[in-house]
Amino acid sequence: MADxxxxxxxxxxxxxxxxxxxxxxxxxxxxxxxxxxxxFTYDPGFTSTxxxxxxxxxxxxxAGILLHRGYPIDQLAEQSTFMEVAYLLLNGELPExxxxxxxxxxxxxxxxxxxxxxxxxxxxxxxxxxxxxxxxVVGALSAFYxxxxxxxxxxxxxxxxxxxxxxxxxxxxxxYKYSVGQPFVYPRNDLSYTANFLRMTFSxxxxxxxxxxxxxxxxxKIFILHADHEQNASTSTVRLAGxxxxxxFACIAAGxxxxxxxxxxxxxxxxxxxxxxxxxxxRIPEYIARAKNKDDPFRLMGFGHRVYKNFDPRxxxxxxxxxEVLAKLGKNDPVLDxxxxxxxxxxxxxxxxxxxxxxxxxxxxxxxxxxxGFPTTMFTVLFALARTTGWVAQWNxxxxxxxxxxxxxxxxxxxxxxxxxxxxxxx
Numbered sequence: 001m002a003d004x005x006x007x008x009x010x011x012x013x014x015x016x017x018x019x020x021x022x023x024x025x026x027x028x029x030x031x032x033x034x035x036x037x038x039x040f041t042y043d044p045g046f047t048s049t050x051x052x053x054x055x056x057x058x059x060x061x062x063a064g065i066l067l068h069r070g071y072p073i074d075q076l077a078e079q080s081t082f083m084e085v086a087y088l089l090l091n092g093e094l095p096e097x098x099x100x101x102x103x104x105x106x107x108x109x110x111x112x113x114x115x116x117x118x119x120x121x122x123x124x125x126x127x128x129x130x131x132x133x134x135x136x137v138v139g140a141l142s143a144f145y146x147x148x149x150x151x152x153x154x155x156x157x158x159x160x161x162x163x164x165x166x167x168x169x170x171x172x173x174x175x176y177k178y179s180v181g182q183p184f185v186y187p188r189n190d191l192s193y194t195a196n197f198l199r200m201t202f203s204x205x206x207x208x209x210x211x212x213x214x215x216x217x218x219x220x221k222i223f224i225l226h227a228d229h230e231q232n233a234s235t236s237t238v239r240l241a242g243x244x245x246x247x248x249f250a251c252i253a254a255g256x257x258x259x260x261x262x263x264x265x266x267x268x269x270x271x272x273x274x275x276x277x278x279x280x281x282x283r284i285p286e287y288i289a290r291a292k293n294k295d296d297p298f299r300l301m302g303f304g305h306r307v308y309k310n311f312d313p314r315x316x317x318x319x320x321x322x323x324e325v326l327a328k329l330g331k332n333d334p335v336l337d338x339x340x341x342x343x344x345x346x347x348x349x350x351x352x353x354x355x356x357x358x359x360x361x362x363x364x365x366x367x368x369x370x371x372x373g374f375p376t377t378m379f380t381v382l383f384a385l386a387r388t389t390g391w392v393a394q395w396n397x398x399x400x401x402x403x404x405x406x407x408x409x410x411x412x413x414x415x416x417x418x419x420x421x422x423x424x425x426x427x
Contacts, residue, residue, distance in 0.1 A: 003026070004016060007033075009037050012037075016028050016033065021053075024060070034410075040410045051407075052231065053401065054230075054231070054394065055069070055092070056068070056069065056228060056230075056390070056394060057069075057228045057390070059308075061305070062309045063310060064358075066229070076088075076224055077221045081192075081224075082220045082389075083103065083192070083193050085227050086107075087099070087100060089390060107165055108187075108193075110163050110165075111166045111167065112170065112187060113144075113171060114144040117140075117171075118174075118184060121175075124178065126179065126181065129377055130172070130179055131377075134171060138168075138252055138253045139249065139253030141167070145160070147159075151242075151248070158396075161248070161392040164248065164388055164392050165389055168384070169196060169197035169200065169385055170187055172197070172201075172384070174200075176201050183204075185203050186200075187200060191211070194216050194219050194220045194223060195216050201374075214325060215328070215372055218321045218324065218372070219372065221317055222318070222369070222382070223385070225318065226387055227389045228387070228393065228394070233258050233259075233264050234255040234256075234258040235390060237254050238252060238254060238255040239407070240254075242399065243405065244407075248395055252388060252395075255391045259387065260380060265380040266380055268369070269376045271362045271363050271366050272369075272370055272376060273376070278342070279334065279338065280334050281337055281338050281341040284338065288300075288349065292351055300346075302362045303346060303358065303359055304356070308358070311359070312359065314360075315358070318363075321364070325368050325372065329371055335370070336371075339363065339367055346358075365379075369382065
């Protein structure tokens with residue numbers, strides 16, 4: 001007999017089935033709880049609630065494990081490419097034979113955007129935040145590509161998925177170009193996904209732009225490491241929007257809006273600003289002392305993670321990549337020296353060890369992106385670019401799930417109970 005969880009309320013006993021996944025914690029199935037007991041569960045932030053069944057990404061925060069379709073993230077980042085990871089997330093298996101080349105060709109052929117979108121961009125102020133532009137433009141895509149918005153058609157769903165993955169680098173680069181007053185750069189079919197994005201971002205008509213292979217490799221790693229991260233806030237937002245039957249472009253725009261929050265997508269910018277504030281390695285002891293002082297509002301950014309209670313596996317990959325990028329670009333950046341010394345001290349300090357405050361992916365990604373030449377306002381845009389792959393994979397999985405239903409969280413109501421209306425003259 002399968003395990004059951006016993007629950008007692010109002011002197012009555014109830015039993016609920018316990019579900020087991022392929023790995024990870026068991027889950028108590030409480031779908032009939034309200035119907036049987038008249039009570040809800042209370043779980044702010046849904047941190048103890050499994051909102052869906054998924055086979056895409058698995059995280060073991062205590063062990064510092066992140067798997068995409070079963071493959072460890074460090075293996076994918078070191079040996080694979082972003083396009084291969086995108087195929088894996090969408091289709092469940094690594095591509096075989098000529099499948100990868102066919103997939104890359106499909107994505108490449110979708111990288112251009114409707115020319116009328118250039119006019120749409122010009123409706124924004126020049127000083128508009130790139131994330132504001134990204135959110136608005138992606139949300140408007142359904143007005144240009146309404147031939148792939150029928151979510152009941154698997155073929156249209158896949159076309160929309162390919163379009164989103166392909167066009168996001170173009171839109172992100174256009175957002176950057178618009179903010180700095182430079183002309184838009186069209187994509188080129190002979191370049192890789194990541195090289196194409198770098199060229200669209202940094203090239204100008206006045207001269208040729210050569211993509212540095214070291215920079216391209218580091219950028220590709222950053223994209224892989226941010227491709228998906230289980231049921232985080234933005235992914236849950238995409239699923240919640242999708243549960244209503246909204247078109248995929250609107251769902252991804254909703255995810256972008258959620259990612260914009262500083263508690264979610266803006267952490268790498270905060271970590272870089274902190275490292276710049278510290279300045280040089282000799283000032284680290286001062287800031288560590290401040291971090292330990294409960295009365296000091298200063299907090300070390302880029303350390304610890306809501307999920308990972310061990311070293312963030314993505315940070316290990318980026319630590320190496322950061323050194324390679326700065327060495328290749330010839331930049332002797334005190335920010336990187338400060339980052340590495342801060343990491344060394346924190347990993348040896350009992351205070352950080354006891355609290356399990358290990359460096360996370362944001363700790364190094366900000367350093368790399370800054371060295372490549374991205375302004376901090378673009379950091380979250382790059383996060384959204386990479387995460388789009390995970391979002392569309394999760395959205396496709398949700399639409400195809402026969403048990404999915406429109407999201408409808410409940411509440412613990414603490415407002416006024418029923419009362420009668422009093423005319424304004426009598427109040």
